[in-house]
Amino acid sequence: MSHSVSVVIPTLDRCREVLNTLKDLLAQDYSDFDILVLDQTDKPSPELTGFIKNKPQIHYFHLDKKSSPHARNIGAQKAKGEILLFLDDDVSIQNKSFIWHHLDNFNNPEIGLVGGRVVYGDENPNHREVGKLKFWALKEITHFDSTKKMPIDHAPGGNMSVRKKVFWAVGGFSEIYKGNAHMEETDFCLRVKRAGHKAIFEPQAVLKHLQVPRGGNRARDIYEFRYWLVHNFVVFYLKNYPKILFPLCFIKEFVWALGSGLKRKDLEMFKIMYKAIINGVNYYKIMSAR
Secondary structure (H helix, E strand, C coil): CCCCEEEEEEECCCHHHHHHHHHHHHCCCCCCEEEEEEECCCCCCHHHHHHHHCCCCEEEEECCCCCHHHHHHHHHHHCCCCEEEEECCCEECCCCCHHHHHHHHHHCCCEEEEEEEEECCCCCCCCCCCCEEECCCCEEECCCCCCCCEECCCCCCCEEEEEHHHHHHCCCCCCCCCCCCCCHHHHHHHHHHHCCCEEEEEEEEEEEECCCCCCCCCCCCHHHHHHHHHHHHHHHHHHHCCHHHHHHHHHHHHHHHHHHHHHHCCHHHHHHHHHHHHHHHHHHHHHHCC
């Protein structure tokens, strides 16, 4: 069964990387797809816009707001395909059947979402579990470099496909997640699963994440990075789990903050991570009251 596909790529200050990603996509052996580039860069790159100009398969949109969940939602609004494929802007796709491997899974009407394999080097590991949320989400298992196909609870946001009708039925990506937008894809996948759709990990839909140190959602330093990890996890937990369980989340994050400070012999790290817990709680209260 053939499916029309819209590939959605948010990008920020990564002209060279997104150009290479686009070139990889144009070499795919699947034809029924278009590409939407959501550029949040302050000054669009003439090199990027020039490359896209004479390619009707690629649609370019410049956004003033810097937010990956917002950009993904705008891309989904503009998309024409029945399947949405979300990619990061700094990936390398050498498998010319990459899109095919995503789509094969949607021949099963019970499948609502597919997570693809993400590798960071030349390793070829196997894992017993991939993409799982355990113990009321206090333990998040990723292992998205695995080579084993299996059901999952959540998928990597930079290599994930979903039926468009399912995407909108669950409300798209929540824009409540700020900074590095940590937990945006986990939140989305959890809502897809709770709506009754199955999610599957497809290792043959493989790409390499280049992890470019600049642009995108990259934090300025380890302090900012840890702040948003904690802040957004607190928001995620309050949004998706019974409030009576939040003390467990608080203890987990507090122990992590304390352990990080002691391990690094860095009181500032503890203060920043603890502040992220408190700010996350207050931020959620404000957002949920609107």
